[in-house]
Amino acid sequence: MFVTYLVRELRRRMRQAIFVAAGLALGIGLVITVIAASTGVSNSQGAVLHSLYGVGTDVTVTQAPAAGSDRPPSFGFGGGATGQAGSAFSRNVLRAPGLGTLTSSSVTTISGLTDVSAASGSLSLTDLSLSGTIPSGSQPSGSQQGGFGGGASGSISSSSFTVTGIDPAGDALGPLSSATITSGHGITTAESTDNVAVVDSNYAASQNLKVGSTITVAGTTFTVVGIAQAAQSTNTSDVYIPLARAQSLAAMPNEVNTIYVSAASSADITTVSKEISASLPKATVTTSSDLASQVTGSLSSASSLANSLGKWLAVAVMAAAFFIASILTISAVSRRVREFGTLKAMGWRSRRIIRQIMGEALVIGIVGGIAGVALGYGGAALIQSLAPPLTASTGATTNGAAAGGPGHFGAGGGGGGLGRAAGASHTVSVHLNAPVTLGAVGLAVVLAILGGLIAGSFGGWRAVRLRPAAALARVE
Amino acid sequence: MYKLTAVTKDYPKGRRTVHALRGIDLAIEDGDWLAIQGPTGHGKSTLLQILGALDRSTTGTVEFRGQDLGSLRENQLTHVRATSIGFIFQTFNLIPTLSAQENVEAALVPLDVADAERRDRAAQGLAEVGLADRARHLPSELSGGQQQRVAIARALVKKPAVLLADEPTGNLDEGTRDEIMTLLASLWEERGLTLVIVTHDTSVARRAQQTGVMKDGRLRLRLNARDATA
Numbered sequence: 001m002f003v004t005y006l007v008r009e010l011r012r013r014m015r016q017a018i019f020v021a022a023g024l025a026l027g028i029g030l031v032i033t034v035i036a037a038s039t040g041v042s043n044s045q046g047a048v049l050h051s052l053y054g055v056g057t058d059v060t061v062t063q064a065p066a067a068g069s070d071r072p073p074s075f076g077f078g079g080g081a082t083g084q085a086g087s088a089f090s091r092n093v094l095r096a097p098g099l100g101t102l103t104s105s106s107v108t109t110i111s112g113l114t115d116v117s118a119a120s121g122s123l124s125l126t127d128l129s130l131s132g133t134i135p136s137g138s139q140p141s142g143s144q145q146g147g148f149g150g151g152a153s154g155s156i157s158s159s160s161f162t163v164t165g166i167d168p169a170g171d172a173l174g175p176l177s178s179a180t181i182t183s184g185h186g187i188t189t190a191e192s193t194d195n196v197a198v199v200d201s202n203y204a205a206s207q208n209l210k211v212g213s214t215i216t217v218a219g220t221t222f223t224v225v226g227i228a229q230a231a232q233s234t235n236t237s238d239v240y241i242p243l244a245r246a247q248s249l250a251a252m253p254n255e256v257n258t259i260y261v262s263a264a265s266s267a268d269i270t271t272v273s274k275e276i277s278a279s280l281p282k283a284t285v286t287t288s289s290d291l292a293s294q295v296t297g298s299l300s301s302a303s304s305l306a307n308s309l310g311k312w313l314a315v316a317v318m319a320a321a322f323f324i325a326s327i328l329t330i331s332a333v334s335r336r337v338r339e340f341g342t343l344k345a346m347g348w349r350s351r352r353i354i355r356q357i358m359g360e361a362l363v364i365g366i367v368g369g370i371a372g373v374a375l376g377y378g379g380a381a382l383i384q385s386l387a388p389p390l391t392a393s394t395g396a397t398t399n400g401a402a403a404g405g406p407g408h409f410g411a412g413g414g415g416g417g418l419g420r421a422a423g424a425s426h427t428v429s430v431h432l433n434a435p436v437t438l439g440a441v442g443l444a445v446v447l448a449i450l451g452g453l454i455a456g457s458f459g460g461w462r463a464v465r466l467r468p469a470a471a472l473a474r475v476e
Numbered sequence: 477m478y479k480l481t482a483v484t485k486d487y488p489k490g491r492r493t494v495h496a497l498r499g500i501d502l503a504i505e506d507g508d509w510l511a512i513q514g515p516t517g518h519g520k521s522t523l524l525q526i527l528g529a530l531d532r533s534t535t536g537t538v539e540f541r542g543q544d545l546g547s548l549r550e551n552q553l554t555h556v557r558a559t560s561i562g563f564i565f566q567t568f569n570l571i572p573t574l575s576a577q578e579n580v581e582a583a584l585v586p587l588d589v590a591d592a593e594r595r596d597r598a599a600q601g602l603a604e605v606g607l608a609d610r611a612r613h614l615p616s617e618l619s620g621g622q623q624q625r626v627a628i629a630r631a632l633v634k635k636p637a638v639l640l641a642d643e644p645t646g647n648l649d650e651g652t653r654d655e656i657m658t659l660l661a662s663l664w665e666e667r668g669l670t671l672v673i674v675t676h677d678t679s680v681a682r683r684a685q686q687t688g689v690m691k692d693g694r695l696r697l698r699l700n701a702r703d704a705t706a
Contacts, residue, residue: 001578001581001582001585001594004574004578005571005573005574005578005582008573008574009573011573012572012573338567338569339569339571339572341569342563342565342569342571343571343582344530344554344557345528345530345557345563346557346558346563346582346583346586346630347554347555347557347558347559347583347586347587348554348558348582348585348586349551349554349586352585352586467530467531468530468531469525469530469531472525472530472565472569472642
């Protein structure tokens with residue numbers, strides 16, 4: 001009887017039922033679409049951030065350079081025999097530009113924190129080479145700040161490339177984690193003290209390097225064992241070598257300048273961040289959400305659109321749908337006063353009548369929910385097919401350590417940008433996917449049931465207040 | 477069956493209080509047929525609602541089969557209505573979306589009768605009022621007389637002790653009215669029902685054993701020289 005009565009009643013007021021279900025469907029469809037868009041934007045942001053900062057990295061730890069610590073490179077042109085005008089020279093040094101350093105023991109400290117699943121240190125360096133003839137009339141001194149002025153151009157050639165020392169044991173985190181080894185292999189733990197290098201594919205192409213080639217880092221010859229291709233146009237280093245070798249060549253034993261940390265779970269990131277700050281008070285701790293806030297460009301705009309306008313639009317439509325459903329249910333109950341009065345006169349309990357009303361409202365809600373899920377899938381597909389490629393730019397403040405200090409290097413027409421590793425701004429183009437997640441569908445089901453229950457409750461409340469005598473008196 | 481003592485019913489109406497019933501004393505025995513007449517607004521329907529446990533008296537006591545209805549909780553009153561009281565209304569009050577059969581079955585829903593038995597009893601009830609062949613019809617597909625027959629079947633399917641009818645022929649033409657009254661009379665006789673009918677129609681009232689006339693909330697009873705064929 002319950003089902004028969006319910007179906008017949010809904011059939012009787014089919015237009016109204018369709019109207020209410022359509023309202024709920026619209027709201028639920030919008031919610032799903034907004035969630036899908038938001039998830040897509042979030043995934044895109046994640047992809048951008050991972051490509052820029054490494055897959056699996058939840059927190060990065062750096063340290064701002066101490067004032068005056070970032071001294072310009074000394075090439076040893078002191079007033080000795082090598083400094084005579086007209087004499088040829090060649091120098092190759094490895095420097096850590098614009099970044100403060102942390103001790104390797106900090107990595108151990110962080111690894112030991114409760115909510116940390118892994119930590120890995122790296123040392124970002126720049127290999128600088130200068131060669132040429134010391135110009136006449138110039139008396140450069142290695143003890144002075146700055147470099148060669150424009151007047152020295154033409155007699156000196158320079159080159160530079162970025163080198164990152166990575167911990168082979170922790171390569172699941174850190175600079176190479178988002179890259180793909182396209183040729184050869186990555187640096188293994190067995191090679192942690194060998195002169196082996198993995199070279200970025202772009203740099204390899206420009207320098208005509210391949211697996212088995214050799215490169216010179218700080219005057220030491222390294223064998224290329226792998227070519228790495230970064231996931232996207234990102235903040236890559238040109239050359240990766242074992243951390244121990246980098247520390248040794250840069251004369252920075254037991255020093256790193258970035259620690260990549262993975263939290264035990266995403267819920268622990270804030271805790272991990274606080275724990276690290278407590279353990280290393282001078283360090284700059286940056287979480288993935290901090291990094292996300294640095295992302296700008298149309299991806300960021302899409303994120304704002306999805307998270308603010310989309311969210312509130314969905315909430316407003318849902319609220320309106322709930323309101324209309326409730327009003328129409330109350331109105332339907334009001335029109336059925338005589339019917340419910342008769343049922344009460346026949347001995348139907350109020351709760352049986354409420355169950356009937358709730359059942360009708362729930363069915364409308366569920367139909368609306370199903371239609372809403374379909375609409376949501378449609379909306380998500382539409383966004384996916386129509387959305388233009390989004391661009392994302394990240395600011396120049398990688399890991400909070402700004403390039404700067406006195407290390408400007410303006411060797412004539414040459415160009416060694418010391419701040420590249422830390423200071424470059426990167427733009428990445430990503431396609432927006434709008435995945436409909438099970439969670440979103442689950443939310444839709446909950447909203448549909450909620451919509452039905454809210455509308456049904458109002459209707460039921462109206463019916464319970466109905467005194468049978470009063471209801472029947474209206475008939476007279 | 478019923479014993480009403482000094483029953484009053486007051487309604488607030490704006491700032492005024494309407495005294496719908498003013499000290500009704502009434503005894504209705506099992507198997508009695510009472511007709512209640514009187515002008516509109518003088519308390520006929522109010523009295524019927526109190527007899528039907530649809531409303532409570534303001535003062536006085538209403539005993540139904542030895543139970544003081546005034547002392548019962550709402551769900552107990554609902555149970556009394558479900559098991560012992562059948563109603564017939566002027567406008568039939570059938571559920572428009574349910575067929576004749578389902579309307580009759582609806583009266584058995586509160587009694588939690590099993591599906592098969594419910595269907596059988598409803599079909600039998602419809603057959604008793606001569607509508608076996610209309611069981612699947614919706615109320616809108618039935619004439620006024622047929623709808624009232626369905627309503628009678630619905631009221632009687634649970635085998636109530638008392639049948640309360642509020643203007644049962646008020647919406648029917650003369651021929652159908654007589655048909656319905658003949659049906660009610662035969663059911664009353666066959667089943668030993670207690671029957672209370674509120675009516676404006678003197679020819680309907682004349683069929684009852686006694687008639688009560690309501691005026692200004694007061695009831696005056698008189699015995700009828702019963703005209704069973706009228």
